[in-house]
Amino acid sequence: MIALRGIRHRFGAQLVLDDLDLDLDEGRVTALTGPNGSGKTTLSRFLLGLSVPDTGEVRGMDGRRRAAVFQENRLCEQLSAVGNVRLVLPRSTPSSAVAADLRRAGLDDPELAKPVRDLSGGQRRRVAIVRAVLAEADLLVLDEPFTGLDALGKVQVMAWVRDRCAGQTTLLITHDLAEARWFGARVVTLARL
Amino acid sequence: MTSTSAAESTATLARGAVRPLAVVVFWVVVWQVSALVVGHEVLLASPGSVVVRLSELSLTADFWGTVWTSFVRIAGGFAAASVLGTLGATLAASSRVVDALVTPALAAVRSAPVVSFIILVLIWVSSDQLALVISFLMVLPIIYTNVLEGIRHRDRALLEVADVFQVPRLRRLPAVDLPAVLPFFTAACRIGVGLAWKSGIAAEVIGLAEGSIGERLYEAKILLSSADLFAWTAVIIAVSFAVEKLLVAALRHVERRLA
Numbered sequence: 001m002i003a004l005r006g007i008r009h010r011f012g013a014q015l016v017l018d019d020l021d022l023d024l025d026e027g028r029v030t031a032l033t034g035p036n037g038s039g040k041t042t043l044s045r046f047l048l049g050l051s052v053p054d055t056g057e058v059r060g061m062d063g064r065r066r067a068a069v070f071q072e073n074r075l076c077e078q079l080s081a082v083g084n085v086r087l088v089l090p091r092s093t094p095s096s097a098v099a100a101d102l103r104r105a106g107l108d109d110p111e112l113a114k115p116v117r118d119l120s121g122g123q124r125r126r127v128a129i130v131r132a133v134l135a136e137a138d139l140l141v142l143d144e145p146f147t148g149l150d151a152l153g154k155v156q157v158m159a160w161v162r163d164r165c166a167g168q169t170t171l172l173i174t175h176d177l178a179e180a181r182w183f184g185a186r187v188v189t190l191a192r193l
Numbered sequence: 194m195t196s197t198s199a200a201e202s203t204a205t206l207a208r209g210a211v212r213p214l215a216v217v218v219f220w221v222v223v224w225q226v227s228a229l230v231v232g233h234e235v236l237l238a239s240p241g242s243v244v245v246r247l248s249e250l251s252l253t254a255d256f257w258g259t260v261w262t263s264f265v266r267i268a269g270g271f272a273a274a275s276v277l278g279t280l281g282a283t284l285a286a287s288s289r290v291v292d293a294l295v296t297p298a299l300a301a302v303r304s305a306p307v308v309s310f311i312i313l314v315l316i317w318v319s320s321d322q323l324a325l326v327i328s329f330l331m332v333l334p335i336i337y338t339n340v341l342e343g344i345r346h347r348d349r350a351l352l353e354v355a356d357v358f359q360v361p362r363l364r365r366l367p368a369v370d371l372p373a374v375l376p377f378f379t380a381a382c383r384i385g386v387g388l389a390w391k392s393g394i395a396a397e398v399i400g401l402a403e404g405s406i407g408e409r410l411y412e413a414k415i416l417l418s419s420a421d422l423f424a425w426t427a428v429i430i431a432v433s434f435a436v437e438k439l440l441v442a443a444l445r446h447v448e449r450r451l452a
Contacts, residue, residue: 048357066357074350076368078451087368088358135358 001026002047002064002139002169007056009042015193016042017053022188024139029170031180034190040173041071043190044141047171067137069145073128077117081107081127084116088135098134101164105130106156121148129157133164140170146179158182238419246420247427260428263324263406267393268436270328271385277329278336279378285337286344296341299334307331307392311399320400324407327396328389335388336381343377344370372451379444383437390433 002024009017016039024030024047032040045051046058048066067088075084085098099112105126116124125148132140145161146154162183172185180187221240228239238246250256281299285292302310307327314326351369354360360368397407406425413421 048353050353050357065359068354068357070350070354072350074354076351076372078372079368083368087360087364088354091364131358 002060003058004043004046005057005059007043007046007053009039009053009056017190018193020056020190024169024171025186026169027167029165029172029180029183029185031172031174031177031183031185031187032190033174033177033180033187035192038190038192040190041143044068044143044171044173047139048141061139064138065136066139066141067132067135068141069128069132069143071143071147073116073124075116075124075127075131078115080114081112081116081119081123081130084127085131085134088131090136098130101134101160102127102130104160106153122150122153125149126153126157129161133161138169140165140168141173142170143173144175145172235417235419238423242420243423243427247424250421250424259404259406259409260432262402262404263393263397264432266322266324266397266402266405267328267389270325270330270393271332271389273325274329274332274385274389275336275382278333278381279340281333282337282340282344285341292341295337299337302330303334303338307395308399311396314396315400320397320402323396323400324393324402324405328393331392332385332389335385336378339377339381340374343374346377347373367451372448375444375448375451379441379448382440382444386437386440387433390429390436394429 004020004022007017007020007022008015016037020039020043022030022043032043034040042051046053047061048068049058049061076087079087081102082095082098085102086093086095089098099109102112103109107123107126111119111123116127119127125146129142129145132142132145142161146158149157158179170183170185172180172183174180177187224240228234228237231237234242281291281295285295310330311323311327314330315323318326347370355365355369394407394410396402397405398411399407401408401411406429409425410422413419413425
């Protein structure tokens, strides 16, 4: 069980999280909602090992692999879509398998070989999502993953993510409760302090 | 492309080629006029006599041997500084102690007069090795500072991605590290090549390194041969310029491949 216990954190004088406990159900999606500034992304950074809370602890993550879709795409601009995804996969992963999944997420063949800096915002977002979903991970963090996708593309990508992530422990950060319901997630709402 | 825009492109290219040539011609004319005004080859050799002297020198095996000797020593110093400067910067980027110890020391080396180092190093090494050591010492702080700056300018967001996904260091290097650091390294090389030649030749002149360009410059001074002085200076400029262009072109090629 991945769990956060007694998390308290401030940014300067601003208290963001105060004595927060959170359990992530193994093999299920937990959706984290709440207004801007309520500490959702901060919490995900603790789980990803990128920040340490002022007090409290993260349990159950020792030696476990993480993957994430960040709020920003965070892609290597000079690499192709396939190159960005392969970077986080074992070397033995064939490009053709990665390309097939990128196609399923809505990228066309000509877009697969281009440097991602030449792709549209929506296509770049798809690459970031595919990278996280294909990575071998024990915890997947999706921080507002479908932002920037058009309505049709969003449905297509959400369906692909739901299929691929079935049975994976996932933290979905979202403002959209419909997204949380689509993933059959347990919803946890943070309040702004 | 329309014929008008093609003609405009050709005209732009022609202007681009003609302008540097016109600048060179202008300064050669200024030089020639100055030589005529001075009226004494010992004080200021004319462009014509320098070209003649250069032609004479280039026909001898000794000339090429001399250029090669200086080139090997100075390029050796530059290469050693590139390798150690990069390694030092990599260490300093990951260790505050190394950064705190090395950065001020190299800042001092960069600020100190090159002559002080030449005299000091001459006590320790033979004049044959002096140019290598001096060009190494002069280039090292430049490579170190620029590479360290490049490492510090890496995209933090991408570094976090690499950490989260546990991307091995060898795979991060071409994807995340090199694209950020290489432009800084290239800039350092541009400055470093010229500096290596200037300081290396100064070391050869002071140390009277046998069979070096510096020794030829010293002889030119003793013999009051302005034409020789100018001819060897032209050789230094040409070789330094060629090395810089070749090195930068090679690095740009690597940058393009990574991009």
